[in-house]
Amino acid sequence: MLSLLGKYDPLKGEMAQILDKDGRIVNPDLEPKLSNDDLKTLYRFMVLSRVADDKALKLQRQGRFGTYAPVRGQEAAEVGSAYALPRSDWMFPTFREMAAMVVKGMPLESVFLYWMGNELGNAAPEGVNIFPISIPVGTQPLHAVGAAWAAKIKGDDVATLVYFGDGGTSEGDFHEAMNFAGVFQAPTVFFCQNNQYAISIPRARQTAAKTLAQKAIAYGFAGVQVDGNDVLAVYAITKEAIAKAHAGGGPTFIEAYTYRLSHHTTSDDATRYRTKEEVAFWEERDPIKRFQVYLQGKGLWADDYEKGLLDEVTQLVDKATDKAENWPAPSPEDVFKYTYAEMPWTLKEQLAKLLETLG
Amino acid sequence: MARLNIVDAINLALHQEMERDERVVVLGEDVGRNGGVFRVTVGLLEKFGENRVIDTPLAESGIVGTAIGMAVYGLRPVAELQFMGFLYPAFDQLISHAARIRTRSRGRFHCPLVVRMPYGGGIKAPEHHSESTEAILAHTPGLKVVIPSTPYDAKGLLISAIRDPDPVIFLEPKKVYRAIKEEVPEEEYTIPLGQAKILREGGHLSLFSWGAMVPPSLKAATLAQKEGIEVEVIDIRSIYPFDIDTIINSVQKTGRAIVVHEAARTCGFGAELVAQINEKAMLYLQAPVERITGFDTVFPLLKAEEYYLPNENQIIKEIKKVMTF
Ligand SMILES: Cc1ncc(C[n+]2csc(CCOP(=O)(O)OP(=O)(O)O)c2C)c(N)n1
Numbered sequence: 001m002l003s004l005l006g007k008y009d010p011l012k013g014e015m016a017q018i019l020d021k022d023g024r025i026v027n028p029d030l031e032p033k034l035s036n037d038d039l040k041t042l043y044r045f046m047v048l049s050r051v052a053d054d055k056a057l058k059l060q061r062q063g064r065f066g067t068y069a070p071v072r073g074q075e076a077a078e079v080g081s082a083y084a085l086p087r088s089d090w091m092f093p094t095f096r097e098m099a100a101m102v103v104k105g106m107p108l109e110s111v112f113l114y115w116m117g118n119e120l121g122n123a124a125p126e127g128v129n130i131f132p133i134s135i136p137v138g139t140q141p142l143h144a145v146g147a148a149w150a151a152k153i154k155g156d157d158v159a160t161l162v163y164f165g166d167g168g169t170s171e172g173d174f175h176e177a178m179n180f181a182g183v184f185q186a187p188t189v190f191f192c193q194n195n196q197y198a199i200s201i202p203r204a205r206q207t208a209a210k211t212l213a214q215k216a217i218a219y220g221f222a223g224v225q226v227d228g229n230d231v232l233a234v235y236a237i238t239k240e241a242i243a244k245a246h247a248g249g250g251p252t253f254i255e256a257y258t259y260r261l262s263h264h265t266t267s268d269d270a271t272r273y274r275t276k277e278e279v280a281f282w283e284e285r286d287p288i289k290r291f292q293v294y295l296q297g298k299g300l301w302a303d304d305y306e307k308g309l310l311d312e313v314t315q316l317v318d319k320a321t322d323k324a325e326n327w328p329a330p331s332p333e334d335v336f337k338y339t340y341a342e343m344p345w346t347l348k349e350q351l352a353k354l355l356e357t358l359g
Numbered sequence: 360m361a362r363l364n365i366v367d368a369i370n371l372a373l374h375q376e377m378e379r380d381e382r383v384v385v386l387g388e389d390v391g392r393n394g395g396v397f398r399v400t401v402g403l404l405e406k407f408g409e410n411r412v413i414d415t416p417l418a419e420s421g422i423v424g425t426a427i428g429m430a431v432y433g434l435r436p437v438a439e440l441q442f443m444g445f446l447y448p449a450f451d452q453l454i455s456h457a458a459r460i461r462t463r464s465r466g467r468f469h470c471p472l473v474v475r476m477p478y479g480g481g482i483k484a485p486e487h488h489s490e491s492t493e494a495i496l497a498h499t500p501g502l503k504v505v506i507p508s509t510p511y512d513a514k515g516l517l518i519s520a521i522r523d524p525d526p527v528i529f530l531e532p533k534k535v536y537r538a539i540k541e542e543v544p545e546e547e548y549t550i551p552l553g554q555a556k557i558l559r560e561g562g563h564l565s566l567f568s569w570g571a572m573v574p575p576s577l578k579a580a581t582l583a584q585k586e587g588i589e590v591e592v593i594d595i596r597s598i599y600p601f602d603i604d605t606i607i608n609s610v611q612k613t614g615r616a617i618v619v620h621e622a623a624r625t626c627g628f629g630a631e632l633v634a635q636i637n638e639k640a641m642l643y644l645q646a647p648v649e650r651i652t653g654f655d656t657v658f659p660l661l662k663a664e665e666y667y668l669p670n671e672n673q674i675i676k677e678i679k680k681v682m683t684f
Contacts, residue, residue: 066483066484066485066660066661067484067485095485114660116661116662117483117660117661117662117663117664118660118662118663119486119659119660119663133486135444135485135486135487136444136445136447136448136487137417137445138417138418138448167416167417168417170416170417170418170421171417171418171419171420171448172418172420172421172448173448198388198417199388199389199393199396200389200392200393200414201388201389201414201416201417205414205415205416206416206417207416267396268396272392272393272394273392273393329662329663330659330662330663332663332666334659334663335654335656335659335663335666335667336654336656338657339655339656339657344655346624346625346655347654347655347656350624350654350655350656351654354654354666357672357673357676358666
């Protein structure tokens with residue numbers, strides 16, 4: 001397989017792509033060698049993400065969910081990258097990575113529980129290497145670098161992958177993370193989902209640079225822009241960056257060029273700052289449709305397959321919803337007991353008082 | 360006069376100050392085209408243009424740091440941070456620079472900067488969207504800290520903050536952003552920083568609070584009155600500098616006091632008030648000064664939020680306890 005990382009020059013705005021917007025293979029020599037089962041699994045995760053997303057929005061409107069940040073439009077970027085991450089590697093997500101987290105092994109009911117307002121949903125099960133969702137934008141790349149660096153110091157064969165948005169690249173912490181990663185050759189993949197907006201602020205207001213990927217050059221390592229709506233290209237690039245990290249080749253920056261088809265969150269109204277035409281342009285580049293055409297061409301997709309799949313994932317999403325909704329409410333103790341390994345007297349006193357007030 | 364909520368009152372103050380003084384500029388994330396995530400800056404971009412209403416990159420240190428340069432150079436920046444939980448990237452700029460420019464230049468320079476942000480809990484928001492850490496700011500020499508609890512005060516205090524020669528942190532209690540409407544004069548007016556407001560007079564007990572804790576304090580006072588307890592409710596409004604005279608006069612009159620705040624208990628601003636009362640009114644006290652506060656824990660997500668925030672039932676209980684000491 002050709003090396004993708006050196007092939008595309010971000011300074012020239014070159015972008016890696018395997019499937020074009022109509023699902024045609026444009027770079028056959030780059031096509032990753034995935035089994036039919038793998039291809040169908042990628043597709044299933046993308047459809048699952050779409051169905052779970054729609055459900056979350058519906059639940060939020062009914063008051064059964066808190067604020068939620070939809071994935072819609074970014075399924076290929078999330079699923080393709082997460083699928084390339086070995087189980088023993090670590091993932092550092094933001095609030096928008098529902099799909100990536102599920103691929104990595106987070107139970108959907110946990111993600112739902114979290115957005116329903118129970119912090120227990122932030123606890124990844126044992127063996128699922130996912131840091132708690134980071135809401136302060138741009139802060140978590142440093143943790144990914146630190147963890148990767150620690151793995152290197154300890155001699156573990158572990159790499160880390162951190163997600164963040166185009167907006168995140170403007171925070172100081174992001175730049176410190178890139179710099180540390182370069183200096184210490186940390187086995188980290190910086191995965192930027194450039195979905196063109198940080199709430200209402202367009203990408204052009206975050207940086208005067210032509211691409212985000214080119215930022216890596218100044219920190220001394222490779223940066224590559226990939227069509228984020230092309231799941232095959234995202235998978236292939238991430239796979240190579242991860243392999244490079246494991247082989248001692250240090251960090252890589254991947255800019256997945258994509259689009260947030262929905263509102264920033266359920267509290268946002270995207271019609272205030274972008275046009276219908278712009279959204280329609282990107283609807284045509286829907287990552288799921290494109291991959292479906294590709295699968296169909298390979299004889300892996302048909303109408304009845306789609307129907308069966310939709311039934312299966314809808315049931316899964318409904319089950320996750322039930323499980324999360326029927327989870328026992330957090331107790332007063334739950335507010336206190338994770339603050340420290342051992343509760344100081346101040347907390348014990350405050351908890352006792354709360355219990356007394358509640359009667 | 361129009362009946363406005365806090366969001367509208369702040370918006371009106373910004374419009375009027377920008378109209379009156381062309382040195383005033385507004386900058387922050389989503390403040391322009393989007394009009395702010397809470398719509399506090401709606402209409403400013405259309406009226407005053409891109410040079411004075413600035414959508415910035417997503418970087419709080421960048422916003423506050425450049426606003427310091429602007430302020431010292433001669434503008435009057437009003438920076439918006441989207442939530443108090445995202446203030447911390449700007450701490451170095453605020454604490455090491457904004458607060459110290461006057462001191463470090465021995466008065467040659469000063470920093471007439473306002474940093475506004477929504478703060479506090481009660482809107483069932485995600486993580487980092489509910490905290491109140493006003494005490495950290497009040498603890499920083501060189502910063503002023505203001506918290507309005509009503510639309511009328513929001514307008515008058517913001518105008519004072521913008522005209523103030525020193526950096527002012529303006530905290531907006533988002534739980535009551537739209538909860539209260541009242542008559543707000545169309546004309547400009549100022550409310551001096553550093554003055555508390557007596558919302559309700561009473562001779563038996565002084566109840567001090569600010570921000571979104573004012574409404575439950577008032578409700579508790581009404582309930583107490585039915586039981587013959589006359590509670591004096593005081594909105595501190597200005598956390599730093601604070602109105603020591605109003606506070607001490609009240610305690611000297613009532614002999615009993617409670618402080619209510621939603622911030623964590625330990626080193627919360629309530630602790631400072633208790634210390635001041637002890638220093639200046641000890642011999643008037645008939646009972647220990649009590650605090651009703653949030654906990655020394657991370658602010659819980661929405662399913663457990665009700666446990667965290669003080670409410671009128673807790674306040675009335677505490678009032679009775681202090682009265683029967
Ligand atoms: C430090 C910080 N500042 C502000 C916010 C409020 N906020 C939440 S998401 C967001 C935009 C993020 O944009 P981007 O990084 O591009 O990611 P996206 O939401 O598009 O996935 C902002 C400003 C925050 N969460 N953290």
